[in-house]
Amino acid sequence: MKKTLLLFTACTLMLFPPLHAQETDQVIENIIKEANENSQLENLGHQLMDVIGPRLVGTPEMKQAHDWAVKTYEGWGISAENEQWGEWRGWERGITHIDLIEPRVRSLSGMQLAWSPGTKKPVVAEVVLLPEAQDSAAFADVISKVKGKLVMISMPQMTGRPDDNWEEFATNKSFEKMKANREEQTNAWRKKIRNTGYNGRNLPEALENAGAVGIITLNWSRGFGANKVFSASTKKIPTIDLSLEDYGMVYRLAESGNKPKLRIVAESKELGAVPAFNTIATIKGTEKPEEYIILSAHFDSWDGATGATDNGTGTLVMMEAMRILKKMYPNPKRTIIAGHWGSEEQGLNGSRSFVKDNPEIVENLQALFNQDNGTGRVVNLSGGGFLHAYDYLGRWMEAVPEEISGEIETNFPGTPAGGGSDYASFVAAGAPAFSLSSISWSYWNYTWHTNLDTYDKIVFDDVRNNAILTAILAYKASEDPERTSREKSVLPLNRRTGEQMTWPEPRDATRNGGLD
Template sequence: MNTKQTTTSFALLKRSTRVFFMAMLITGNISYAQSKKETVDKIVKEATENSQLENLAHELLDVVGPRLVGSPLMKQANDWAVAKYATWGITAKNEQWGEWRGWERGISHIDMVYPRIKSLEGTQLAWSPSTKGKAVVGELVIYPDLPDSVSFKSWLPSVKGKFVMFSMNQPTGRPDYNWQEFATPESFEKMKSNRTKQTDAWRSRISKTGLNLKALALAFESAGALGVVTSNWSSGFGVNKIFGANTTKIPSIDISLEDYGLLYRLTESGHKPKISVNVGSKELGMVPAFNTIAEIKGAEKPNEYVILSAHFDSWDGGTGATDNGTGTITMMEAIRILKKIYPNPKRTILVGHWGSEEQGLNGSRAFVEDHPEIVKNIQVVFNQDNGTGRVVNLGGQGFLNAYAYLGRWLSMVPEDIKKQIATTFPGTPGSGGSDFASFVAAGAPAFSLSSNSWSYGTYTWHTNRDTYDKVVFDDVRSNAILTAILAYMASEDPETTSKAKSVLPINVRTGEPGSWPQPVKATRKGGVN
């Protein structure tokens, strides 16, 4: 063979080899994509045809109920989750991160007994002292508009032996949207103007005491009041925010807008109404507080982590259905599906059910402090915590390259779910609000799966109406599918996620460049002064 023939043959061989490898690469990519799609299709099928969401919600919200940190029901929820995971073949454990003031709610009776008999809609606030097994009956008094703190101190002894009302009497129990629908424009504007004036006057009334609301409640207690009565209306029909008590010796009760208004008007008109309050609760001393952690061990990269995140605790005015029962069951359902469809993930998949989020992200902050070996090897954290709605927003939390890997993973999400999600990159790092912020502060790529509203802020966030019936299961099912697919893609991704941070914009208030949030230490011993 001559030189020209040799050169030609070599070129043909080289070209054939290149074509062969290109064909193999294309075939491999197609095969890889097909494999991914098959798994995604199985995830969707399992979530759609064998959903466990309704059952999980019933067991958690109806049977266990609200999950106030330090309460027996919180510990019952921790144990329930561990047992539930075991039925799916998933390892889970309760990991103590601190201790909290233990308190157990009891039976409450709140009734008007004069000038007529009426049972009142009311709630003993969390950690409120009890009435020690007996009814306490007394007249009501409204905190008056006094000129200054000196006048307040002179008036204060008059509360002895009485229940003190110190919330503003709302002028209407109709939410604004109801006024907009039916009122004349003039009537609506008149109501809003009067309400603003009344609100400003009430704030001025409080500020002239020189005390904040907590100190004011304690001042009434010290002066011998029988109890404090508030109404923390949430601007919707029949809904109040329910938080914790500020008193340490006398009961704190919240009464519905409708019944509070009745008592207020009767007191204001000189009819001297009396109420009977019998609230049972138990102080349990300091009790251990836990996170519940579930795990599917990674087969190839067991020391790298995909974390599904949702806080487990709640306030206890309702049953914590949308804050954060829905986030909890989303993550439980997602990992249940993954265990069935994808039992041998490349990376370890964890679910973190955090305690005491409501008092300052304490469970997740403690986990970050206690597990630096996990935090430094986090592939991603997905957190869900703002209600029952389908996910509609995903921001980059300030991570410079988040668009690249989140974009890859989202590409496999079904179009009917993906098209509803607005993305913002690189975004800015969240410094609070929910548990993803604990991880962001530590430099781990953590993201909030943010839901649409369903009137969350008014009707279910920390309210007496946050119950099972408010869950929209079609939306939660969509979120479980999304979460499972994102976790699967994150686990499979051959690349480790970038933790590079973007340069934050100038703070308009200070004129200085924005700074990354810093880790905050968990409160390890809570509910005590």
């Protein structure tokens, strides 16, 4: 999921009526009982995160996950298939081993960035800092100093403690001093990068062309032990991300003239162009099979860890909801689809492809429910700019147990999402698609795109609540005798520009990723 903040219009907090005020619905009671007494979430999470692992588009693990999902759905009596929407640069992560060998010996904590070139044999070289220069012309004169060297291109952090840790234990004077020093350091570092004439994306390639044998980065996530792990931009030499602690140590050694030397093994493989898929599971409708409800979650992840909360938990919610619905509501009035989208992380590519390739489904979409911001229980539901969204979402939410619905703040009519996650692909096409937004659980600092996004971060009680919520919403949307309205609200002024907001435009996917 991209870290995109949604703009919300001013609205009134609404609480939905409790379940006990409604007439007993046996299907809903069965949904809740099945979710609580026969949950498959823990096993599904183990299979997806521990056994298969990360799901970077273009990797063997991504294809393995698609095949596993199809097989799992078929085991529940649900038809499913992998639908190809494009091709992507194929890449397979191998062993990464990084050792400090001078001035002392120590194995370091780090990994290749995604799609980083591998090493045919171990790279052994001195580590140097990014050369200083007054401007780009001066940098062109000194860049040759990196030839044969490993180059550190990220700012070292002056503290490895998160701000909330400082706030808890430091004196106010010490905390404010640290923040001021860090701001001064950050501004100086930004100027240093600007003076090279390059930016964070093209600087590594410039150093590669100048003869560097490897790039070393740090992308700290402002949490203990947490780094963001994204992709490399080098073509022939490895790009390695080190932990904050080891990056800082090596940086200080180089800065103090101790000439640290590293030995790097990075056994990744290039696999050429490989197919990219969405996994689509379907429970066919009986009365209105040409109208649709979609349960939406992206299937891919970055591969710094195993993608547990981004978006393993969203995937588990939709799979578990489908399993429960098939068992407790096997003959829905409308067709219910689970969409497990590929390559969300590179620009909503799977869902954008689906929207473009399946106009009849988009045109006849009753509702889409998307979950993609961590393991927490759902606490926010917006109307997404659809003027009458409260009329139908309100009807459906009345059936949700108060212990779940009572946690949820609502925003109607809200404003449409321009990006952020896959529901935005459908919103741009004018289809009623909604984000089930979760409580944080320190998502942005500790698990979003980090090396710590692993099975142990899943809060299964919250995920179970989300599966119940999703299954009930899908059931009620299917049973509703009315079609949902697509009438759009008049959008408010953009606070930044002062101009009236406009509805987002549909965009096609990148269908040949990383292959140019």
